[in-house]
Amino acid sequence: MTAAIRPEAEQDREAIWNVNQAAFEGDYEANLVDALRGGGFVEMSLVAEVVGEIVGHILFSRVTIVTNVGTVDALSLAPMAVLPSHQRQGIGSRLVEEGLEACRERGHRFVVVLGHPEFYPRFEFSSKLAERLQSPFGGGEAWMALELVPGALEGIEGRVEYSPPFMSLE
Numbered sequence: 434m435t436a437a438i439r440p441e442a443e444q445d446r447e448a449i450w451n452v453n454q455a456a457f458e459g460d461y462e463a464n465l466v467d468a469l470r471g472g473g474f475v476e477m478s479l480v481a482e483v484v485g486e487i488v489g490h491i492l493f494s495r496v497t498i499v500t501n502v503g504t505v506d507a508l509s510l511a512p513m514a515v516l517p518s519h520q521r522q523g524i525g526s527r528l529v530e531e532g533l534e535a536c537r538e539r540g541h542r543f544v545v546v547l548g549h550p551e552f553y554p555r556f557e558f559s560s561k562l563a564e565r566l567q568s569p570f571g572g573g574e575a576w577m578a579l580e581l582v583p584g585a586l587e588g589i590e591g592r593v594e595y596s597p598p599f600m601s602l603e
């Protein structure tokens with residue numbers, strides 16, 4: 434069954450919370466989504482729907498790169514989740530691909546992610562590209578960046594500042 438990918442609607446909120454809770458086996462990411470939405474930090478939130486059921490979710494929120502010469506706007510991909518019963522069927526990949534395309538169409542230039550090093554490089558996220566960007570969470574190989582516009586990160590070096598919900602949720 435093909436999943437339909439579309440922007441979240443108001444009536445999806447409970448289902449989105451449940452998808453994140455189930456995929457991460459805990460409340461942290463589900464509550465983070467609510468806090469990002471409540472704080473007005475969400476740039477893009479897409480859901481994957483299969484016969485009327487929300488089975489996947491991806492969120493892009495605004496972050497800032499603080500450099501020596503000023504600040505640069507960027508996006509963070511986090512969190513994303515697919516219900517355990519629907520994983521490894523390509524739904525997560527479609528959420529990433531369609532999400533990135535929608536961000537590109539809105540004129541965004543780069544995205545950072547702290548996530549599975551075996552998953553995100555297939556969409557051209559690169560830990561090498563993120564070497565000159567400092568993450569407040571560390572991350573090593575899991576800290577990756579992607580240019581939505583080729584070369585957009587050239588010459589940019591600094592620390593990535595996340596919105597308050599990322600820094601304050603327990």
Ligand SMILES: CC(C)(COP(=O)(O)OP(=O)(O)OC[C@H]1O[C@@H](n2cnc3c(N)ncnc32)[C@H](O)[C@@H]1OP(=O)(O)O)[C@@H](O)C(=O)NCCC(=O)NCCS
Pocket residue numbers: 456457512513514515516519520521522523524525526527547548549551552
């Ligand atoms: C990561 C996740 C969103 C991928 O969604 P998906 O629909 O299964 O992804 P796809 O079917 O498009 O791609 C499969 C790839 O996802 C990754 N993946 C799938 N299930 C995974 C799991 N339980 N844990 C970690 N990675 C997983 C693997 O890299 C897999 O590649 P492979 O099949 O070649 O081994 C989904 O597994 C999930 O919700 N995991 C739990 C929450 C999570 O870790 N979110 C991401 C935080 S960075």
